[in-house]
Amino acid sequence: xxxxxxxxxxxxxxxxxxxxxxxxxxxxxxxxxxxxxxxxxxxxxxxxxxxxxxxxxxxxxxxxxxxxxxxxxxxxxxxxxxxxxxxxxxxxxxxxxxxxxxxxxxxxxxxxxxxxxxxxxxxxxxxxxxxxxxxxxxxxxxxxxxxxxxxxxxxxxxxxxxxxxxxxxxxxxxxxxxxxxxxxxxxxxxxxxxxxxxxxxxxxxxxxxxxxxxxxxxxxxxxxxxxxxxxxxxxxxxxxxxxxxxxxxxxxxxxxxxxxxxxxxxxxxxxxxxxxxxxxxxxxxxxxxxxxxxxxxxxxxxxxxxxxxxxxxxxxxxxxxxxxxxxxxxxxxxxxxxxxxxxxxxxxxxxxxxxxxxxxxxxxxxxxxxxxxxxxxxxxxxxxxxxxxxxxxxxxxxxxxxxxxxxxxxxxxxxxxxxxxxxxxxxxxx
Amino acid sequence: xxxxxxxxxxxxxxxxxxxxxxxxxxxxxxxxxxxxxxxxxxxxxxxxxxxxxxxxxxxxxxxxxxxxxxxxxxxxxxxxxxxxxxxxxxxxxxxxxxxxxxxxxxxxxxxxxxxxxxxxxxxxxxx
Numbered sequence: 001x002x003x004x005x006x007x008x009x010x011x012x013x014x015x016x017x018x019x020x021x022x023x024x025x026x027x028x029x030x031x032x033x034x035x036x037x038x039x040x041x042x043x044x045x046x047x048x049x050x051x052x053x054x055x056x057x058x059x060x061x062x063x064x065x066x067x068x069x070x071x072x073x074x075x076x077x078x079x080x081x082x083x084x085x086x087x088x089x090x091x092x093x094x095x096x097x098x099x100x101x102x103x104x105x106x107x108x109x110x111x112x113x114x115x116x117x118x119x120x121x122x123x124x125x126x127x128x129x130x131x132x133x134x135x136x137x138x139x140x141x142x143x144x145x146x147x148x149x150x151x152x153x154x155x156x157x158x159x160x161x162x163x164x165x166x167x168x169x170x171x172x173x174x175x176x177x178x179x180x181x182x183x184x185x186x187x188x189x190x191x192x193x194x195x196x197x198x199x200x201x202x203x204x205x206x207x208x209x210x211x212x213x214x215x216x217x218x219x220x221x222x223x224x225x226x227x228x229x230x231x232x233x234x235x236x237x238x239x240x241x242x243x244x245x246x247x248x249x250x251x252x253x254x255x256x257x258x259x260x261x262x263x264x265x266x267x268x269x270x271x272x273x274x275x276x277x278x279x280x281x282x283x284x285x286x287x288x289x290x291x292x293x294x295x296x297x298x299x300x301x302x303x304x305x306x307x308x309x310x311x312x313x314x315x316x317x318x319x320x321x322x323x324x325x326x327x328x329x330x331x332x333x334x335x336x337x338x339x340x341x342x343x344x345x346x347x348x349x350x351x352x353x354x355x356x357x358x359x360x361x362x363x364x365x366x367x368x369x370x371x372x373x374x375x376x377x378x379x380x381x382x383x384x385x386x387x388x389x390x391x392x393x394x395x396x397x398x399x400x401x402x403x404x405x406x407x408x409x410x411x412x413x414x415x416x417x418x419x420x421x422x423x424x425x426x427x428x429x430x
Numbered sequence: 431x432x433x434x435x436x437x438x439x440x441x442x443x444x445x446x447x448x449x450x451x452x453x454x455x456x457x458x459x460x461x462x463x464x465x466x467x468x469x470x471x472x473x474x475x476x477x478x479x480x481x482x483x484x485x486x487x488x489x490x491x492x493x494x495x496x497x498x499x500x501x502x503x504x505x506x507x508x509x510x511x512x513x514x515x516x517x518x519x520x521x522x523x524x525x526x527x528x529x530x531x532x533x534x535x536x537x538x539x540x541x542x543x544x545x546x547x548x549x550x551x552x553x554x555x556x557x
Binding site for chain 2: 089116118140141178179207208263264265267268269277278347348351
């Protein structure tokens with residue numbers, strides 16, 4: 001069967017060895033009131049970068065463990081510090097978290113302190129024995145990554161048989177009594193089969209489904225055929241909103257990821273049930289904490305290492321890094337002045353602040369302007385234009401790296417604009 | 431900025447708008463929602479819609495994102511400017527009481543990032 005992604009780019013190693021952690025990073029002398037007022041309630045923790053898959057879209061280029069991953073005792077200490085800082089919930093990720101021998105000990109430690117513990121996994125090696133150990137340790141839910149139907153999933157995961165293994169992992173989780181959800185990326189090659197994928201996952205018994213757009217970091221940035229064009233959110237967001245209603249009827253919660261949005265006609269459908277009724281601005285360094293396996297601390301696990309690591313827990317306490325490092329403070333410091341391009345003058349600028357900082361930074365080299373936005377694409381469509389991306393500079397080939405793209409604004413092709421406007425429920429152009 | 435919702439096109443619009451800037455429809459202001467004093471600030475409470483299930487008596491205001499912010503801190507976030515005790519949480523009003531209320535009961539906590547939290551009966555004791 002033809003690989004829908006085509007051959008893997010050969011210019012970069014599939015699983016490069018990560019550089020050692022950045023150490024002795026500077027911290028501000030003073031703690032401001034705003035730094036004390038924000039506390040993380042949710043942490044996502046990459047406990048190892050080792051992985052048993054070779055996903056074509058992996059942002060962290062996972063495969064080999066980092067050279068200096070935390071010891072078990074250091075992990076336990078970090079768990080204790082997270083508890084002290086106010087974290088309520090921790091999701092373990094990798095690479096593949098279960099490839100650490102002490103992964104269930106970490107789960108047990110988290111649970112012993114009363115924090116919620118979940119895991120995200122590709123599922124390839126999540127056999128019954130591992131699931132039993134996870135259950136015994138207190139793991140409360142696992143999100144299995146599914147990127148489409150079988151052929152598409154295997155192509156994106158880079159391993160034939162990974163789809164069947166992932167579904168089998170769900171069976172094992174069910175057998176031991178661990179609830180499971182799923183997470184799916186939406187991109188150019190799988191968008192057409194997302195509804196069928198969701199249907200299959202509902203049949204498998206997921207309790208929730210997280211959906212997000214494939215983001216141009218790591219290997220995903222190497223794959224020119226994978227990333228949606230910004231104007232394609234005009235198709236993607238209504239589709240996801242329609243599936244939200246399907247999920248409601250089937251009692252499966254749909255979780256729109258942070259780069260699914262923003263403030264278009266479907267925001268109410270996607271997030272109307274939130275206490276705020278809509279998405280707010282990025283919570284990295286305010287309510288969210290990200291940890292790399294070598295003890296590097298970020299405001300969000302997805303953010304690129306180069307620009308957003310604020311410190312290392314081998315050098316400073318978690319509290320000190322959280323409160324006093326510039327990279328952890330950046331959303332506390334965000335204002336309209338940190339926005340640029342379309343987002344600077346957007347109607348929703350104050351609320352949204354350019355959406356997911358990860359998505360925009362790894363695309364354009366800096367945050368503050370967000371092409372993947374339904375409101376933006378709709379407004380541009382009103383004007384008869386659309387945006388697409390074009391790579392300018394390739395990524396260097398390190399974990400959490402990114403290429404640099406530029407956004408090209410162009411007129412909608414004459415043969416397509418009428419249909420696009422009709423679909424977006426805009427009046428036809430005169 | 432406080433966002434309401436247009437009763438016609440269902441897009442979010444500033445509560446101060448005389449009419450929806452996108453379709454000209456009526457903008458319904460956001461409802462005031464408060465979190466009961468002492469409620470643990472988990473994702474379930476801050477991001478989700480479990481307030482009614484928790485039987486909150488709405489005695490004190492909390493911002494949707496972030497810790498309570500004193501009026502003079504200079505820090506701001508959506509829905510958390512100024513006097514915390516009187517500050518409404520922004521949010522879509524219950525337009526269709528039955529459907530929206532049911533949806534809010536069903537959807538529960540929402541992910542700011544990462545995997546959805548476990549279902550309520552998954553042995554959680556941290557909320």
